[in-house]
Amino acid sequence: MPRKRATYGRKKKSSVGPVIGGILISLASIAILSGIGYFGYIAYTRPEVDEQTMCLKTGPVEIKALLIDTTDPVTTKTLTDARNKFKEEMGALPVGGLVEIYGLTDVKGELIKMFSGCNPGDGKSVDMWTSNPRLQQRRWEDAFAKPLQEVESGLQQGPSGKQSPIMAAIQNIKLTVFDPYKTLDIPKKLIVMSDMIEHTDLYSQYKSGNDFAAYRSSPAYADFRTSLDHIQFKVWYIDRGIEKFMTVAHPNFWAQWVQDNHGVWDKAIMLEGVNPSSTPSGAKS
Incomplete structure (x- = not known):
């Protein structure tokens, strides 16, 4: 088989x-x-950015305004302390935050515009896959960091002024800086670097001292009244060595003024050093 x-x-x-x-x-x-x-x-x-201001076209995410009193001389020690605090404040500004800096003059409502722009963020704040970190770093330095350094180094001793119209300056900043963005629910902060001694032809603290009732009965109350709704207020005090303005009564006056105008009082910080003082013309009682 x-x-x-x-x-x-x-x-x-x-x-x-x-x-x-x-x-x-x-x-x-x-x-x-x-x-x-x-x-x-x-x-x-990605939100569009205004190339001139470096702000988002939808508006800033925070507004921080600084008013620097240049109507009287300031010592080097006080300026150094102010520069350090200035760096801290600018370092805390978020990407997309707007900062505007003004110098106070002795003319009511007249300000010197020193800087205006948004923080575009440096090279570390962008995604390397969707943006150019090197280009962003250069943009941040040219549009934000370098101009701020110039403002910082430009804080110099000022000549004595005839008036110190702090309230009018705050009113102007409120109208021009904060009001255009009043519909935005964002942090709004105002820092004033000054001795905070209000002195104009309408009202003078050299004459009235820290009496808020005296201010309310003056013509300045109606003229300088302004709505500071939702604006946080902070003071960097310049010490002039004048006894009646060295007690808590003076910052309390300004806290009351801010609250009377519906603002949010934060705090007052005394800058280092004692600065020269001179009684301006018309300030004697």
Whole structure:
């Protein structure tokens, strides 16, 4: 009986490899398309920036205004302390935050605009995949950091002024800096670097001292009254060595003034050093 020859069927080619390859290609394609979609979405949804101010066109995320009293001389010691506090405040400003800095003059309502712009963020604040960190760093330095350094180094001793119209200056800043953004629910802060001795032809603390009732009965009350709603108020005090303005009664007067105008009183910080003082003309009682 003849032996049956053993038969071996040909092995079927496995279909697993091509299937896995197809899956991997599909996954890679999905990943690429997802990446393109993500970066496209980020670019599309990124808020537009005004190239002049470096502020978002939708508005700032915070507003910080500084009023620097340059109507009287300030010592080097006090200026050094002020510069240190200035650096701290600017360092705490978030990306997209607006800062405006003004110098006080002895003319009611007249201000010297020293700086205005938003913090665009430095190179560390942007995504390397969707932005150019080096370009962003240069933009931050040119539009924000360097101009602020110039303001800081420009804090100099001022000549004695005939008046010190602090209230009128605050009113002007409120109208020009804060009011354009009054519909935005964002932090709003005002810092005043001054001896805070109000002196104008309408009202003078050299004559009335810290009596808030005397201020309320003066023509200045109606003229300088302004709405400081939701604005946080802070003072960097310049010490003039005048006894009646060295007690808590003086900052309490300003706290009452801020609250009377519906603002939010934060605090008063005394800057280092005692500065020269001179009684301006018409200030004697």
